[in-house]
Amino acid sequence: MSDTDSIVICLGIPALNQPHIVERLEAIDSRIEVVALPADEGSSWGADTPHLPYDEPPPWALGFARERKEALARCQILIALNTPKALMQLAPRLEWIQAISAGVEQLVAADVRRDRVVVTNASGVSAPSMAEWTMGRLLQVWKRFPESDQQQRDHVYKQTYGRSLAGSVIGVVGMGSIGCEVARRARAFGCTVLGSKRSPATGEATELAHEIYGTDQLHTMLGRCDAVVIAAPASPETHHLFDRKAFDAMKPGTVLINIARGSLVDTNALLDALKTGRVGAAALDVFEEEPLPASSPLWDTENLLVSAHSSASVDRHMENVMDLFEANVKRYLAGEPLRNQVDMEGLGFA
Secondary structure (H helix, E strand, C coil): CCCCCCEEEEEEEHHHHHHHHHHHHCCCCEEEEECCCCCCCCCCCCHHHHCECCCCCCCHHHHHHHHHHHHHCCCCCEEEEECCCCCHHHCCCCCCEEEEECHHHHHHHHCCCCCCEEEEECCCCCHHHHHHHHHHHHHHHHCCCHHHEEEEEEEEHHHHCCCCCCEEEEECCCHHHHHHHHHHHHHCCEEEEEEEECCCCCCCCCCCCEEEEEEEEHHHHHCCCCCEEECCCCCCCCCCCCCCCHCCCCCEEEEECCCCHHHHCCCCHHHHHHHCEEEEEECCCCCCCCCCCCCCCCHCCEEECCCCCCCCCCCHHHHHHHHHHHHHHHHHHHCCCCCCCCCCCCCCCC
């Protein structure tokens, strides 16, 4: 890259198309030009399916088909939540994608190629707030808050004693940034933390997890846990990681919390495990099909808490993402390794 070559950064979601963000990026280097993928005014720009690529132009940007096509054709760096299908054909100059989420399986589905594009994610940006959400759900279940709330509505004065977190065993599947933040908070409550990751060292323990298990030892770990938090990335390797055999390995009454991706859990197997009591309660923020259809049995399943992919707080999210992205743009210009570069082969990129 010469000192006179232009660098085109494409803002892939309308929320980023703001003057102060454009100015912030262009101030990094005089060669930077910022373009946007605009959306029709007042439209809902695809937030219901952040885990999937979309048709280009999408239904929420039909009025800007030409502008979007031109922007993608020039784009070298793309910051986005998800992307159009067949992205390599639409953006032949693309070199790097900065995802604004930790998950990037939507980019695999868009046929992004690891031999042409570097992918970085926002791992760590939402980890603290997602860990707070996780502990809140666990407290809600174990302290029986919904029952107390219902008794207040019914004007029934009756004790609802919960169980202690201190002394409980929490399993964290996926010891990335989110899993580590969950482990940190669980330990602060006095819990024993067991972690699971792809390739642990023999006998490994960390300052956050008392013991670390490999994926091949997952069922052994599950048998020791009072609650299990799923925080692993979606990949061919983790598809339906929680199947009937996994649920059968759990202690009766185990609490399951999924803040990762819906594809990691076999929904039918979970429903059966809830019915039999093998899983005592579950809190799901992600689902195999999103948005969750109104006809799904999950809505009405006893001891199942549903939320709409909202475990991450958004009050500071975009500012934190932009801090990461700005630092990475500077690294890119200097030819330095980018932060949060994903293992594209391990996640199934072609």
